[in-house]
Amino acid sequence: MEIRLQKLIAGSGLSSRRKAEEMIAAGHVTVNGKVVREQGTRVDPERDHVKVNGRHLRAVQPYAYLLLNKPKNVMSTLDDPGGRPTVKHLLPGVTVRVFPVGRLDFDSEGLMLLTNHGDLAQALLHPRYHVPKTYLIKVKGVLTDEEIKTLVRGVELEDGVTSPATVKKVRKAKQNSWLEITIHEGRKHQVKRMLEAVRHPVLKLIRVRFGPLTLEDLAPGEYRYLTDREANALRDLMRSRTDREASKQKTSSRSSRLTPRPSRVSMRRSA
Ligand code: URA
Numbered sequence: 001m002e003i004r005l006q007k008l009i010a011g012s013g014l015s016s017r018r019k020a021e022e023m024i025a026a027g028h029v030t031v032n033g034k035v036v037r038e039q040g041t042r043v044d045p046e047r048d049h050v051k052v053n054g055r056h057l058r059a060v061q062p063y064a065y066l067l068l069n070k071p072k073n074v075m076s077t078l079d080d081p082g083g084r085p086t087v088k089h090l091l092p093g094v095t096v097r098v099f100p101v102g103r104l105d106f107d108s109e110g111l112m113l114l115t116n117h118g119d120l121a122q123a124l125l126h127p128r129y130h131v132p133k134t135y136l137i138k139v140k141g142v143l144t145d146e147e148i149k150t151l152v153r154g155v156e157l158e159d160g161v162t163s164p165a166t167v168k169k170v171r172k173a174k175q176n177s178w179l180e181i182t183i184h185e186g187r188k189h190q191v192k193r194m195l196e197a198v199r200h201p202v203l204k205l206i207r208v209r210f211g212p213l214t215l216e217d218l219a220p221g222e223y224r225y226l227t228d229r230e231a232n233a234l235r236d237l238m239r240s241r242t243d244r245e246a247s248k249q250k251t252s253s254r255s256s257r258l259t260p261r262p263s264r265v266s267m268r269r270s271a
Helices: 005-011 017-025 118-125 145-153 190-197 228-258 262-270
Strands: 029-031 050-052 065-070 109-115 133-139 166-173 176-183 202-210 223-225
Touching: 005 017, 005 029, 005 050, 005 118, 017 118, 065 228, 109 118, 118 228, 133 190, 145 166, 145 190, 176 190, 176 202, 190 202
Parallel strands: 109 202
Antiparallel strands: 029 050, 065 109, 065 223, 133 176, 133 202, 166 176
C-alpha cells in the first residue's frame, strides 16, 4: 500500500512529520536512488527503497506514548543548542525515539505527552481541533470578577483575541492567588500573555491536563507509559475530530456544488 513519504519517515521513528517535510525539501531524501523534494510523494514501503541522508529507514516501530511531568528549568525539546537540560535527559530507559507533543516554557512545569505517532501529535496540536489544556497557575495579586470575565470571554493579544477560556479560582496565598485556566488554543506563552493583559503576571505555571490525560500523582521529573485506555482515548479523540472535519468538508463542498442549482437541491431534499 502506498503512503506519503513524510508519513513513512515519521512512522519509522526517525523524526516528526514536520522535520520529515523539512528533510524532503532540503533534498536529504531519496526514493529508489533519486532525490525527491516533492511533499506528498507516495511510496510503497514494501517495494520502494527510501533513504534519508544516505541511510535506509528502520522498520516501522510500534507506537509508544509517554506522559512526563516536566520540572521547571528543563527545556521541553529533545535538544538545546544552549546546553540546558532537556526532557531527553528525563527518559533514561526509553529506547524508542519519541517526540514532545507541543511545548512548555523552560520555567513551566507539568504534563507533557511524548510519542512517535506523528499523525496523532499533529492532530492534537492542530488549532482546528481545539484540544483543551488546563493549567494551574499562581498569579500576582487577586483577580476581580470582572478580570476573570475578561479572560473567559477573550483577551486582546498582539496576535488576536483569545478564544473563550474557563477560569476557576482555586485559593488565595497571602498577596497572590491560584487559578485554574483551561484554553483550547496553543499560542506561544499564551497563558502568561493572557494574565499579563489583565495585569496579574504568572508566578508559577503547571499543566495538569491535556485532552483526556491528567498528571495525577506523577512526581516532577517522572514519566510513565500511557495505559491502553488513555492511548485509546487519544486515538478516539483524533478519529472523532478528523471524521468531523471530513464530514464538514464534504458538506461544504456538496453545498457549494449544489447552491447554484436550486432545483436539484429541492429534488434531492424531497427524495
Ligand atoms: N502558556 C504559557 O504561557 N506557558 C506555557 O508553558 C504553557 C502555556
